[in-house]
Amino acid sequence: MNIPLTVLATVLSALAVYLPARTQVFTRVAVDGRSMRMLVAGTGEATVVFENGAGGPLEHWGKVQPEVSRFARTVTYDRAGNGLSEDGPAPRDGRRIATELHRALRQADIAPPYILVGHSLGGLYIRIFAGLYPDDVAGLVLVDPTQEGNDLQPSGHPELAALPGTFDQARASQIRSGIPVLLIDARGVPEVPFATEAFRALRATARQQLPAESLAYKEWVERMPGGRLIVTDHSGHNVPMEQPELVVDTIREAIAGKRAS
Amino acid sequence: MTSPTAALLWQIWRQHRETVAAVILLTAAGRVVDVLETSGREAGAPADSSPLTVLLAMLAFLLLLGVFNYTESSGDRGLGSFPRRLFTLPVTSLRLVTVPVLAGIASIELLYLLWLDPLSRDGSLSPPFVAVLLAAMVVFYLCILWSLERAGSLRLVMFGVIAVALFVVGMLPTLAPTPPPRLRSEAVLGGLVAGLAVAAFLLSWRHIARVRDGDDRSAFRVQPLLAWIAEATAGSRRAFATPAAAQFWFEWRSSGMVLPALVGLQLLIVVMPVSWMVRHDAGQTFIILLAALAAPIVLAVPVGIAFAKPTFWSEDLAVPAFVAVRPLSSADIVAVKVTVAALSTLLAWLILLVFVTVWLSSWGNLDSLSRLAVALWAFHQHSTAAVYGIAALVALAGMFLTWRCHVSRLWSGLLGMRLMLVGSIVSIVTVVIAGLVFEIQQLPGWLVADPARYAPLSWIAGVAVIAKYWLAAYAWRGMPPRYLRAYLLMWLAGTASFLALGLVVWGMLRIYLPLDADRLRSVVILLALLAVPLARVGLAPSSLTWNRHRS
Numbered sequence: 001m002n003i004p005l006t007v008l009a010t011v012l013s014a015l016a017v018y019l020p021a022r023t024q025v026f027t028r029v030a031v032d033g034r035s036m037r038m039l040v041a042g043t044g045e046a047t048v049v050f051e052n053g054a055g056g057p058l059e060h061w062g063k064v065q066p067e068v069s070r071f072a073r074t075v076t077y078d079r080a081g082n083g084l085s086e087d088g089p090a091p092r093d094g095r096r097i098a099t100e101l102h103r104a105l106r107q108a109d110i111a112p113p114y115i116l117v118g119h120s121l122g123g124l125y126i127r128i129f130a131g132l133y134p135d136d137v138a139g140l141v142l143v144d145p146t147q148e149g150n151d152l153q154p155s156g157h158p159e160l161a162a163l164p165g166t167f168d169q170a171r172a173s174q175i176r177s178g179i180p181v182l183l184i185d186a187r188g189v190p191e192v193p194f195a196t197e198a199f200r201a202l203r204a205t206a207r208q209q210l211p212a213e214s215l216a217y218k219e220w221v222e223r224m225p226g227g228r229l230i231v232t233d234h235s236g237h238n239v240p241m242e243q244p245e246l247v248v249d250t251i252r253e254a255i256a257g258k259r260a261s
Numbered sequence: 262m263t264s265p266t267a268a269l270l271w272q273i274w275r276q277h278r279e280t281v282a283a284v285i286l287l288t289a290a291g292r293v294v295d296v297l298e299t300s301g302r303e304a305g306a307p308a309d310s311s312p313l314t315v316l317l318a319m320l321a322f323l324l325l326l327g328v329f330n331y332t333e334s335s336g337d338r339g340l341g342s343f344p345r346r347l348f349t350l351p352v353t354s355l356r357l358v359t360v361p362v363l364a365g366i367a368s369i370e371l372l373y374l375l376w377l378d379p380l381s382r383d384g385s386l387s388p389p390f391v392a393v394l395l396a397a398m399v400v401f402y403l404c405i406l407w408s409l410e411r412a413g414s415l416r417l418v419m420f421g422v423i424a425v426a427l428f429v430v431g432m433l434p435t436l437a438p439t440p441p442p443r444l445r446s447e448a449v450l451g452g453l454v455a456g457l458a459v460a461a462f463l464l465s466w467r468h469i470a471r472v473r474d475g476d477d478r479s480a481f482r483v484q485p486l487l488a489w490i491a492e493a494t495a496g497s498r499r500a501f502a503t504p505a506a507a508q509f510w511f512e513w514r515s516s517g518m519v520l521p522a523l524v525g526l527q528l529l530i531v532v533m534p535v536s537w538m539v540r541h542d543a544g545q546t547f548i549i550l551l552a553a554l555a556a557p558i559v560l561a562v563p564v565g566i567a568f569a570k571p572t573f574w575s576e577d578l579a580v581p582a583f584v585a586v587r588p589l590s591s592a593d594i595v596a597v598k599v600t601v602a603a604l605s606t607l608l609a610w611l612i613l614l615v616f617v618t619v620w621l622s623s624w625g626n627l628d629s630l631s632r633l634a635v636a637l638w639a640f641h642q643h644s645t646a647a648v649y650g651i652a653a654l655v656a657l658a659g660m661f662l663t664w665r666c667h668v669s670r671l672w673s674g675l676l677g678m679r680l681m682l683v684g685s686i687v688s689i690v691t692v693v694i695a696g697l698v699f700e701i702q703q704l705p706g707w708l709v710a711d712p713a714r715y716a717p718l719s720w721i722a723g724v725a726v727i728a729k730y731w732l733a734a735y736a737w738r739g740m741p742p743r744y745l746r747a748y749l750l751m752w753l754a755g756t757a758s759f760l761a762l763g764l765v766v767w768g769m770l771r772i773y774l775p776l777d778a779d780r781l782r783s784v785v786i787l788l789a790l791l792a793v794p795l796a797r798v799g800l801a802p803s804s805l806t807w808n809r810h811r812s
Contacts, residue, residue: 002737004745005795009730012790016726019783020719024712026777037775057775083775084712193645194634196627198543234643241772242639 029107031100036085038077038108042069046115046138046255049105050076051129053120055157057083060119063244068251075110077101081158092158094166098129102136112136115254117247119143119240121159124170131173139179139254143239143247144186147216180257181227182250185217186243188236226257265352269360277328284324288375291317295379310379316697318376325372329365329399332406342410343469354470358407362462365399385435390447394427397458401427404461408468413574418523418563426531430454433535437542445538504588505597512601516573520564520667521608524557528616532556536620543628546621550630553617554659557609561666566686568602568667569674571808578677580809591805595671596744599798602667603751610660640769654762661755661793669794671801677808712777719780722787729796736799748798755793763789 027038039058048068050061058076068074079097080088088100105114115138118126123145130137148167159166175181187210188203195203214231221227230250235243274281295314332341347357373380373388373395381388401423405416412419433445443449501507532553539545567573571580587594621627634648641647673681695701708715737745763785771778 001734002740002745004749005730005734005737009727009734012730013727016723016787016790019786020716020723020780022779022783023716024777024779059772059775059778062772062778078775084710189639189643192635193638194631194648196631198628199631199635236639238639242642244642 027108029104031080031103031107032089034080034086034088036077036080036100036104037083038075038104039065040073040075040108040110041065042072042074044072046072047110047113048072048074048115048117048251048255049101049110050074051101051116051118051122051125052076052079052082053122054159055082059083061240064117064240064247064251067244067248071252072115072255073110075105075108077104079159090158091162091165093162094125094128094169095132097125097159098132101125101129102133113138115139115141115251117141117143117251118145120237121146124148124166127170127175128166128173130175130179131169134174134176137176137179139257140175140181141247141250141254142181142183143250144184144237147213147220175224177225179226180254181221181224182254182257183217183221183227183229184239184246184250185214185229185231186235186237186239187214187231187233189234265350266356266360268350269347269357270364273328273331273361273364280324280328284321284328284372287317287321287324288372291321291376291379310382312697312700314379316694318380321372321376322369325368326399326402329361329368329403330406331361331365331403332410343407343472345472348473354473355466357473358462358466358469362400362403362465365403366396369395369399386431387447390434390451391431393451393455394431397454398424398427400458400461400465404465407465414567414576415519415574418560419526421563422523422527422530425527427454429531429535433538436539436545505593508587508589508594508597509600512597513604516564516568517601517605518608519567519573520557520561520605520663521612523560523564524609525612527556527560528553528613532616533620537624540624540626543626546626547629547633550617550621553613554655557606557613557663558659558666561606561609561663562689565602565667565670566674566682568598569670569672569682571675571677571805578674578679578682578808579811580675580677580805585809591802591809592740592744594805595675595798595801596747598671598801599668599748599751603664606660606664606667609663610656614656640772651762651765654758654765657758658762661758665755665792665794669797672797672804674804675801675808676804677811709774709776712775712780715777715780715784719784719787722784722791726787726790729791733796733799736796736803740799740802748795752793752795756789759792760786760789 024039027040029036029038037058050058050065052058052060058078061076065074065076078085080086080100081092088096105112112133113136116126116129118124118141120143123142126140126142127145130140148171188207192203218229221229230246232239232243232246235246240247291314294317295310298311298314331343333344333346350357370392373392377388381391402420405420405423409416409419430450433450434441434447436445440446501510532549536546536549539549570576570578571584575581584594589597621630637648637651638645670682670685673685676682708718764782767778767782767785770776771781
């Protein structure tokens, strides 16, 4: 036997036995007989629950959840019909989704109060959740959220098809005063490298809508007693992927605000 | 026989009747499979033929080309030349050439007719255009076999490049915008290909006629040019400093330029014209770039099989006495081969990267690549260095993968046992066929649907890693430490490249797809540890020693 390679073979054999045994542990909860996938991580006095944007699996929080898990208990999950969760009953509007989340958290023995974090469409859902279960919510972090009246194209996705109903429910939802409500307005990076002329033109068209969106965010946050607007020019809409540290810092601020309140 | 033509046709039938029977059986089986699948299909389901049907069709067409491999072997060459004994027949050279060519064209058109329904179901190409391409393929095939006989088995690789070129030509009318501009219309492309086929036929005829007259030179008068290149690149005329330097010179001159030449050829005759024709279509830029990057890796497989043998250009697997008596150990000779493969790979990739740079900076439409680069930039927290790093990693991993395909069969080729070499070739073909039959493109989706499905994959990879490294420890026993040190550096660089690229891809997949991220990372690490050959290269010197003493 070649001695250096025998040493290498020994080390790599140990690695080859250790690695396949490593696996992520997901929690499966049954809501109305339908299985939903959840990833619970970390410990802490606060419980942070993440709500995805349209169509995404819980992995979209993959850059944020591990960081937040260092100082809080965190929960990400696949909404029914997304990721590896089973389909849920129609219509897939905000109220149904919020109710299912509430049941799923109870099933998994995750006690309130929760700091809710919603990205994009998830922003509407956590607002509806906060209106339905005000005593269970200790704070909201809205990450470049969808707003009532946003021009989203209805598609085959059941959640987008139910969007008009969800808009009405979000508009009617009352958020308990005194809890921290933090909203991240991502305006996008003004200049991007590698862009061709065609790509720049496309971005310029999209950026024309930004002032109206920002104004709507500002007006909405001003109506919230504990509201604060955080504006960033260092990220586009996918803030959890492009600027995860901002989301983590904002959640930290919400937890501190919850303590103070 | 009533005529010489009938005698020539009878000979083709007589020599290949089993293969013809296999073609008929495959065609019948393919049609039955197609009918069963079509009848069991739900209304509104896609009308494409299944991969199994396409596979059976491909096999039937390949076997038909085997029937019209109109050559006879002499000496140690597996693929022979035009049958010299036919020169004694009382017929003109034109007829000697025309009969197999026309019989080949008629047969392939008949076969296409039998497969017409399943192969033309998507309706993207008109049958007459496909028929012209198939006829041209037969003419090019025979022209290469007859006119480039000195290239030996490499003629099949050359034909492969031509076949890919014809396939690409066949795709051109289907690309956006539709209907295509006149230059990309079926009529113009069909006429162009038919014209080239006629030229190839005339070239073959002229070559065979010359050979019959006793002039055995190649139809392509490249010999003086090659002699000039050899003279110009001979380098120092001083005596070689060491026997290993002489062996390196010998190996490089006999096979080092093959892969770079093939890569250059496919860039010249396939990628460059196609990239020019679809220069306004951003989506095609990305696909052509992927195909161009994959080409050296794919071409390194057949070149690696020839390179694994003791003599690149010979079908004889015994070590020639000329090499066997060299004052070099088997480890020295294998080290030279591994180095030549590395330089050959580097040169091939240099040619490719220069071409890609020129293409993308001049006539390439960069819109789709720009979007990809911006997405990568945004994903990696606005780091331009990350984007350039990923591009460099892709090129580096591609180089190591090419080099791997070049050297991974040395152990079986140098052993001198045909069964072992054929076995390793069959394993590649089996993997390709299995991939087609089991629709490998659906594998990622199947795995993502349930993370438990890739648990066995991680354990299989784990067992393979253990087996590989313990076998390596055994295979490298008694080898000079300097070779082990040098090769371990190569192994380390290659493994690090695969690992880094794998983890970058994993980092993105784990955010976008519902996966068991920990288990997937384990699979990526284990596959990276399996990618660079260590045990097989370690076994090569003992294979050569065994073969050398047998000679």
